[in-house]
Amino acid sequence: MIKVIPRYIINFVVLVLVQVLILNNIQLGGFINPYVYILFILILPFETPKWLLLVLGFLLGFAIDSFTNTLGMHSSACVFMAFLRPFVLKMISPRDGYESETLPMVKFYGLGWFLRYAVILVFTHHLFLFYAEVFRFSDFFLTFFRVILSSIFSLLIIFISQYFYRSSTRRK
Amino acid sequence: MRSLFDFLLRIHFLVLFILMEVLSIILLVNNNNFQQAALVNFSRQISGRYYTRAANLKQYFSLAEQNRKLAEENTQLLNALELKYKTDRTITQIINDTIYNKQYTYILAQIINNSVNNRHNYLTLNKGYLQGIKPEMAVISQDGVIGIVKGVSKNYSTVLSMLNLDYKISAKIKKNQYFGSLSWDGDDYRTVILNEIPLHADILVGDSIVTSGYSSIYPEGIMIGTILDFEEKGGSFYEIRVSLSADFKKLYHVYIVGNIMREERLSLEEKLEE
Incomplete structure (x- = not known):
């Protein structure tokens, strides 16, 4: 357990930097803002204590917020997503539960499982985030459209990253 | 105590989540202008709606009080108005009437009270004996004759309006100098009656x-009005209805006319009667 900590710290830093330096500058058609940094919460080990999930989620969002000058917006969305993660994991758990020494990733539980897992969490995160950004319910459907498009794009990048991960770990 | 602890431990995840979410939203609202404004607007809308309803309801109970306050404020404002002060706007000018060598003084005054609805109408002016007003002075306006000064106080005077059953003056037809006595019949505030014009006088409407x-x-020749219509009355005189040229309902400024030679003339005329 202890030995994974440095890896997640690197994960954290890399994901925040990628998000802030690259992805935040991508705006496709004014609708699509991919938010990939939440991958960090997605791939935390199953055994992570629940309280730590929330704290990490808050820290992650806070880091993004401090770069984008939107204090509280990403934090609240990430905390919300971290809160939902245990329930989602329980909901879609395989029949014999999660094995120890595995991570919630494609290479351990397959594409279908990860797809369900990621879609639910990414979508809720984006939903929360975009409505927190707009902060009103007029233009409800326009915002919803943005949520769906951005979710699709974020998921796309997250899936691609999963395959990078796989190959890199295999090489080790 | 133990069970409370157990309970807290059981729900620590939810409690922590709520705490952190609240913290995030506080950060969000406090640090982002748009979200802050939106929240403030929203809460103001809600509170504003209820405050309006409450106020609408409450104001019925305080109507009497409000009325009293408004009346008080009105009096206060009226007292503060410039009109309250006796700014010495007296305009006095001397007109030399070269034909008769008479002298009349004109004093400008404002009407501060007026009526046309009674049978005995009076006006009140804002000039009194301090400004040189004396009883029996004539009051005219730009348009025509108004009345006669009746009572005079320090700063005010009352005027017997032409629209008063006690009022009677001597008037003449401008074009042929036939004269008669003019009075009001108490009927219409726009017309007065001219009597004692002989039947052989040549008159026309207008x-x-x-x-x-x-x-x-x-003074001679001050406009009173124009002939509206006339009829024969009592065999030898016309009764002429005269349309007044001055509108008594929209009077504001009037001139008070003083005859300087009045005393002299009256004392001379008194000797005749002795």
């Missing part, structure tokens, strides 16, 4: 009626 100058009060 002829001008002016003051005769036979009394010691009015």
